[in-house]
Amino acid sequence: MIDxxxxxxxxxxxAQDADTGxxxxxxxxxxxxxxxxxxxxxxxxxxxxxxxLWRKGEESGHVQEIRGIYIDCDADTILLKVTQVGGAACxxxxxxxxxxxxxxxxxxxxxxxxxxxxxxxxK
Amino acid sequence: MIDxxxxxxxxxxxAQDADTGxxxxxxxxxxxxxxxxxxxxxxxxxxxxxxxLWRKGEESGHVQEIRGIYIDCDADTILLKVTQVGGAACxxxxxxxxxxxxxxxxxxxxxxxxxxxxxxxxK
Numbered sequence: 001m002i003d004x005x006x007x008x009x010x011x012x013x014x015a016q017d018a019d020t021g022x023x024x025x026x027x028x029x030x031x032x033x034x035x036x037x038x039x040x041x042x043x044x045x046x047x048x049x050x051x052x053l054w055r056k057g058e059e060s061g062h063v064q065e066i067r068g069i070y071i072d073c074d075a076d077t078i079l080l081k082v083t084q085v086g087g088a089a090c091x092x093x094x095x096x097x098x099x100x101x102x103x104x105x106x107x108x109x110x111x112x113x114x115x116x117x118x119x120x121x122x123k
Numbered sequence: 124m125i126d127x128x129x130x131x132x133x134x135x136x137x138a139q140d141a142d143t144g145x146x147x148x149x150x151x152x153x154x155x156x157x158x159x160x161x162x163x164x165x166x167x168x169x170x171x172x173x174x175x176l177w178r179k180g181e182e183s184g185h186v187q188e189i190r191g192i193y194i195d196c197d198a199d200t201i202l203l204k205v206t207q208v209g210g211a212a213c214x215x216x217x218x219x220x221x222x223x224x225x226x227x228x229x230x231x232x233x234x235x236x237x238x239x240x241x242x243x244x245x246k
Binding site for chain 2: 001012014016020021022023025026038068069070071072073074077079090091092094097098099100101102105107110
């Protein structure tokens with residue numbers, strides 16, 4: 001059903017707020033992460049940096065409840081429509097990881113923080 | 124400003140309808156594609172299968188006019204807010220490439236075709 005082979009076993013997964021349409025983040029899934037996402041109805045990704053499954057929200061409590069799963073025409077990209085518990089998908093405390101806009105040679109922060117990362121992650 | 128190195132020179136770029144918020148497609152950009160996108164204000168991707176720049180809409184006329192460019196927290200994913208000329212981003216004739224929803228073991232088509240691909244691409 002999904003072509004995990006094309007990119008060496010992991011493919012991009014976009015998480016989108018099911019209510020507002022805001023794009024929250026992009027992460028990666030292997031076949032195991034996808035199966036767990038379907039089974040648990042919560043987003044589970046594959047962390048490329050840590051080389052293992054990443055159960056989104058495991059540490060912060062900010063899980064993503066699945067409202068719908070979509071596949072693109074080439075069957076090699078996943079779109080998740082989710083409810084973001086805690087209101088923020090980004091570990092930096094913003095609702096969306098895409099909180100910076102490109103303006104010429106500059107990046108401008110275009111969102112407000114929902115939480116303080118130091119409080120949530122105890123770092 | 125953007126980390127093109129992490130994934131061997133090409134990173135994912137999400138195209139989202141600037142007006143409706145619908146996620147239209149995911150494609151890939153190298154540094155050259157990104158620079159051309161910024162310069163021309165039209166989405167230019169890097170085709171992994173053809174190994175060269177892909178000026179979206181070059182053949183079909185269905186270009187994507189850039190309304191905003193956003194970068195994620197890790198600076199390795201791009202989000203384009205676009206106006207999709209012709210009303211459809213997908214080469215299969217759908218507005219969005221994500222026209223199929225996962226339902227158990229099945230995929231269900233959840234959108235209507237905007238155009239007939241055979242007419243647009245003369246195939």
